[in-house]
Amino acid sequence: MVSRLMYVGIFSAFLFAALMSRAVAGDAAVGEQQFKEKNCFVCHGPGGKGMASYPKLAGRDVDYLVDRLNTYRSGTKVGPNSDLMIMNAKPLTDEEIDNLAVYLNSAKPK
Amino acid sequence: MKKSFTTALLLTAGIAVATSSFAGHHGHKSAVVPKITQEAVMTGLESPWDVDMLADGTMFYTEKCKGFSVRMPDGSVNALYGMNGSSGYAGMGSDLICSNQAGMLGIAVDPNFDQNRRIYVASASTKYHGDGCKTNFERCDGNIVMRFEVSDDFKSVSNRTDIVKDIQFKPFESNHPFGGNGAHNGNRPTFGPDGSLWITTGDRHRGVCPQSPELICGKVLRIDTDGNAHPDNNPPAGFDKRIYTYGHRNVQGIAFRADGAVFTAEHGPWHNDELTMLVNGKNGGWDPRQNVGGRGECPDEYCGYMPNQKEGVIPAVRAAYMPMSDTRFPDLMPPAWQNNGYSQGTSSIAFLSGKQWGMYEGRAVVGIMGIAFGGTPAGMRLDVYDIAQDGQSIKSVIHLPVESKRYRGVTMGPDGALYANTDEGEIYKITATK
Numbered sequence: 001m002v003s004r005l006m007y008v009g010i011f012s013a014f015l016f017a018a019l020m021s022r023a024v025a026g027d028a029a030v031g032e033q034q035f036k037e038k039n040c041f042v043c044h045g046p047g048g049k050g051m052a053s054y055p056k057l058a059g060r061d062v063d064y065l066v067d068r069l070n071t072y073r074s075g076t077k078v079g080p081n082s083d084l085m086i087m088n089a090k091p092l093t094d095e096e097i098d099n100l101a102v103y104l105n106s107a108k109p110k
Numbered sequence: 111m112k113k114s115f116t117t118a119l120l121l122t123a124g125i126a127v128a129t130s131s132f133a134g135h136h137g138h139k140s141a142v143v144p145k146i147t148q149e150a151v152m153t154g155l156e157s158p159w160d161v162d163m164l165a166d167g168t169m170f171y172t173e174k175c176k177g178f179s180v181r182m183p184d185g186s187v188n189a190l191y192g193m194n195g196s197s198g199y200a201g202m203g204s205d206l207i208c209s210n211q212a213g214m215l216g217i218a219v220d221p222n223f224d225q226n227r228r229i230y231v232a233s234a235s236t237k238y239h240g241d242g243c244k245t246n247f248e249r250c251d252g253n254i255v256m257r258f259e260v261s262d263d264f265k266s267v268s269n270r271t272d273i274v275k276d277i278q279f280k281p282f283e284s285n286h287p288f289g290g291n292g293a294h295n296g297n298r299p300t301f302g303p304d305g306s307l308w309i310t311t312g313d314r315h316r317g318v319c320p321q322s323p324e325l326i327c328g329k330v331l332r333i334d335t336d337g338n339a340h341p342d343n344n345p346p347a348g349f350d351k352r353i354y355t356y357g358h359r360n361v362q363g364i365a366f367r368a369d370g371a372v373f374t375a376e377h378g379p380w381h382n383d384e385l386t387m388l389v390n391g392k393n394g395g396w397d398p399r400q401n402v403g404g405r406g407e408c409p410d411e412y413c414g415y416m417p418n419q420k421e422g423v424i425p426a427v428r429a430a431y432m433p434m435s436d437t438r439f440p441d442l443m444p445p446a447w448q449n450n451g452y453s454q455g456t457s458s459i460a461f462l463s464g465k466q467w468g469m470y471e472g473r474a475v476v477g478i479m480g481i482a483f484g485g486t487p488a489g490m491r492l493d494v495y496d497i498a499q500d501g502q503s504i505k506s507v508i509h510l511p512v513e514s515k516r517y518r519g520v521t522m523g524p525d526g527a528l529y530a531n532t533d534e535g536e537i538y539k540i541t542a543t544k
Contacts, residue, residue, distance in 0.1 A: 039482040042490060042516070051516065051533040052157055052174075053210040053290065080210060080283050080290025083420045084483060 024062050024098050031103025034096055038088070047107045054081070058107040065101035073097070142468035144542035148512050151529075151539050152181060158518070158531040160216045160298065160458075162229075165524045168264070170229055171537065172217050175208035178231055180264050188265045191258065193233070200266040203256075205237035212253070212279065212292030218299040218307065220335065227259045228335065229267070230307060232297035234279055237272070243281040246316065246410060249325065252279020253295050255309055257335065273337030274352075278327035280314040285409040287419055289315070294327075294360040298458065303370050306340050307333050308354070310361035310374065317399040317412045320357045323349040328396060330355045330364065330374065330388060344391035346441075355443065357394035359414070359434065363459035363520075368472060371501055373446070375476050378453035379414050380486075381425040382434040384445035385459070385474065387501025395435035395442045403436060422485050425451030446497050447504045454480030454489035458519040462494070464526035467542045470494050475510060475528060477517030490514040492530065492540075512540060 035041055035048070043054040050056030057065065071078055072089035079085075092100075152158070157174040169181040177192035177199050192199030193206035193214055206214060212234035220228035235254045243250035255274035258267040280293045294312030302308055313319040313328040320328030323346070332340040332354040339351035349356065363375030376384045376394070386394060398414035400407050408416050417423060417431050435445055449456070457477035462470050473496050480489020492510040497503075516533040523529045528540040 039488055042481045042488050045516075045534055049534070051535070052518075053288075053292075081288060083287040083289070084481075087420070087422070087483070 024066055024101060026062075026095070026098030026100070026102030028099070028103040028106050031099035031101070032107070034100055035103060040088075040100070043084075048104045057104045060104060062101045062105045065104055066097055069097045069100065140465070140468045140471060142544050144466060144468040144470060144544055146511050147541045147543070149539050149541075150536045152537040153535060155531075155535040155537065157213075157533055158535065158537055159214065160519045161521045161529050161531050161537060162217050162219045163521065163523055163529070164219060164223060167524060169529070169537070170217050170219060171531065172214045172231065174213035174215065177202070177206075177214060178217055180260070182264060190260070190265075190267050191231075191270075201268075201270075203233075203235070203270070205235045206233045207236055208234065209292040210290035211288070212295050215295060215297035216299045216310075218301055221301050221305050223260075227262075229258050229260060230273070230299050230335070231256050231258065232277075232295075232299050232309065234292060234295065235272075238275045243279070246280060246282050246284055250279045250281050250314075251276040252281065253277035253297060253311070255299060255307075255337070273335065274309060274326075274331070274333070276326060277309070277311050278314045278316065278319060278325055280316065284315055284412065286315060286412060287415050296358070296361045298362055298364055300364050300366075302332070302372065303366055307335055308364055308372070309333065310358070310364050312360035313358070313396065313398065313414070315410075315412050315414065317408070317414075320359065320394070320396045320398070326350055326352060328356065328358045328394075329353050330358065330361060342390070346391065354390060355388045355392055355394060357396050357439065357442075359394075359396040359398075362457045362518075363476065365459045365461055365474065367461050367474075367497075368463065369499075373459060373474060373497070373501070375456040375459040376434070376445075377456050378434050378449065379428070379432065380419075380423065380483075381428045381451055381453050382445075383449040383453050383456040383478075384434055385447040385456070385476065385495060385497065385504075386435075386443050386445045387497075389443050391441075392443045393439045393441045395433065395437070395439050397436055397439075398432065403433075403438065405431065425486075444502060446501050447495060447507070452480075452486045454478045454486060457517060458521075460520040460522050460528065462528065462542075463522055464542075466526055466544060468544055470542070473497070475520050477520055477530070479516045479518065479533070490516055492517050492520065510540070512538070 045051040048057035072085040159172045159174045161171045163169045167183045172178045176196045179189045189199040192202045214233040216232040218230045238251040257271045259269045293315045296310035296312040298310045309331040331352045345353040360377045361374045372388045459476045478489035482488035495507045496505040519531040521529045530538045
């Protein structure tokens with residue numbers, strides 16, 4: 001009985017997580033274009049390689065990148081340059097965040 | 111070469127230059143627009159911050175979070191002195207740290223290098239924190255200038271002597287844009303025509319710094335190679351005698367015009383990058399203290415990004431509230447140029463020398479790094495300024511036709527080319543031909 005309840009609990013947790021999460025299906029090519037047009041490269045460097053005091057983004061996990069951009073978009077501070085990122089992330093749509101995340105995950109620094 | 115080579119040129123040219131003219135400003139003005147070419151001499155570096163060179167092309171350079179190295183004329187590289195955590199260097203300073211904007215920044219070659227083998231390097235260091243650095247609101251001696259001697263084979267350095275130990279450092283994050291620790295260090299050393307060593311410093315996000323008589327933050331220093339004040343420095347009574355000028359925000363560029371006038375390139379907050387001709391003992395006019403100049407309290411006692419520091423504001427409104435060059439100071443040095451109200455991140459400055467530069471000979475070239483924030487256009491370029499002889503205005507500014515990059519440093523080379531290092535990791539040779 002206990003184990004059956006445990007299975008139900010685990011299944012419910014997975015189901016809840018699946019329902020709460022948003023599938024990431026970005027377009028890397030569009031994300032690359034956005035990375036340029038929105039001047040992300042000016043701080044984060046070509047291909048998101050990172051430079052000066054701005055972090056490397058190339059190769060980071062998609063989930064991490066989506067989470068960070070969502071966090072900034074919500075106005076929450078994470079790290080010393082949050083004010084810059086909050087202002088830049090505020091106008092982003094879900095689709096744009098997905099595109100940027102998929103692109104940066106696959107990006108090779110130039 | 112922006113430092114020792116320029117100094118050698120000046121000393122060689124001597125009175126002839128001083129008494130006649132410097133090209134581009136008097137009678138000898140060329141109308142030729144030079145052809146500009148650009149080639150990478152080094153790539154794959156990690157945030158190269160500064161470069162200085164010997165007459166034979168030997169190039170010393172820093173990497174902000176690694177250390178300093180030398181590139182020999184044959185292209186080989188010797189890693190000379192690393193920072194805490196780095197590897198592959200002949201020597202290492204465990205006290206040398208890198209965090210956000212801070213790290214190993216400027217480097218300068220002694221004008222008498224052939225005799226004394228000395229170079230000078232500015233870096234963040236934990237060695238002299240002592241009882242300070244416990245909060246952002248107290249003294250923190252965390253930026254230093256070191257003197258080294260380079261071995262005859264250029265493969266190692268020795269006799270490290272810390273000649274300046276008390277440049278201020280920001281130890282903790284604060285409630286500001288770019289608010290991480292290690293902010294605003296200046297740290298661009300350069301040699302003047304008389305052989306004195308000039309050091310720029312930043313306000314390290316501490317409101318009281320630039321106008322403080324004792325703290326050497328937000329200052330330009332003029333010292334000898336042992337760290338002693340130049341005897342002709344003329345700061346106000348009660349000020350540290352090493353101070354040449356005060357009231358600066360974050361001076362990342364300093365260079366000498368052929369007539370000996372010294373200019374700084376200063377990075378504005380959200381507004382007003384500036385180029386300024388320095389006057390001994392005078393005030394750059396930056397004063398980000400709270401409860402002065404008509405301002406009230408500010409986040410973490412620093413008004414540098416106010417008002418409304420987290421949102422876009424019309425630059426003129428910011429400039430009126432928190433001026434880069436506050437006219438309430440009677441000893442203000444007015445800038446020769448301010449960036450039409452914008453801050454696009456001025457970095458380094460050099461004066462173009464040699465007739466190959468045609469109509470640009472004698473003009474100032476400045477790195478504009480700008481991150482395109484809050485409605486400000488992006489920078490990512492090198493601009494060339496024709497500064498009026500009295501240093502109170504400019505006659506023109508043009509974009510140098512080079513690749514769009516984040517140009518952190520510019521240095522005149524011994525071959526008459528301009529060397530430019532980028533945050534992307536390259537060192538470029540930019541050549542002018544008629």
